[in-house]
Amino acid sequence: xxDDVAAAIRRWQRLTVYTRAEMEEILVQKLxxxxxxxxxxxxxxxxxxxxxxxxxxxxxxTVGKIREIAVLKLIGTRNRTxxxxxxxxxxxxGLIGFIVGKIAASLWAPFxxxxxxxxxxxxxxxxxxxxxxxxxxxxxAIQAAIKVDPAEAIGG
Numbered sequence: 001x002x003d004d005v006a007a008a009i010r011r012w013q014r015l016t017v018y019t020r021a022e023m024e025e026i027l028v029q030k031l032x033x034x035x036x037x038x039x040x041x042x043x044x045x046x047x048x049x050x051x052x053x054x055x056x057x058x059x060x061x062t063v064g065k066i067r068e069i070a071v072l073k074l075i076g077t078r079n080r081t082x083x084x085x086x087x088x089x090x091x092x093x094g095l096i097g098f099i100v101g102k103i104a105a106s107l108w109a110p111f112x113x114x115x116x117x118x119x120x121x122x123x124x125x126x127x128x129x130x131x132x133x134x135x136x137x138x139x140x141a142i143q144a145a146i147k148v149d150p151a152e153a154i155g156g
Contacts (some may be wrong), residue, residue, distance in 0.1 A: 047133060050097075055137035058090045062141035069145050070153035083142045087135065094134030098127055 002019045009017040018026065062069070072082060102123065109116060 047129065050130075051133045051137045054090065054093060054097075054134055055140055057093065058086065058134075058138050058141040059144065061089065062086055062145050066145075066148055067152060069148045070150050073148060073150040074153040079146050082145050086142050086145055087138050090134040090138035090141070091131060094130045098130045 006017045006019050009015055069082060073079075105118060109118065
């Protein structure tokens with residue numbers, strides 16, 4: 001019995017012994033938990049950087065269309081419709097990015113130095129996170145579009 005052998009060795013003064021169950025517990029608590037925290041921190045940093053990039057791209061694309069947005073306002077388009085168009089643009093950008101990322105992750109997984117288990121639930125959670133990040137990132141561009149004066153359409 002491993003526990004009996006471990007108990008006998010523990011009585012010796014300068015030796016420490018671990019059973020298989022104790023070794024697995026140490027492995028899970030120390031190595032795997034530490035790696036999980038590192039990956040989580042990497043994901044948080046990556047999410048923040050991605051949100052900033054998406055926000056910058058959507059804002060730049062919106063500012064480039066200020067005259068067109070002013071024309072839309074001049075002909076009576078509601079702010080909600082303009083906001084929805086900008087949000088669709090951001091979500092489309094996020095969808096394209098997610099699809100490219102999912103394909104790349106699936107193709108490169110066999111060549112990755114460590115085995116990474118990609119569960120379907122992780123993909124769904126990742127998709128929801130991408131859409132949420134893109135929605136939040138579009139708020140700055142939506143705010144800029146709402147502030148556009150319709151007089152800018154006629155050069156004012």
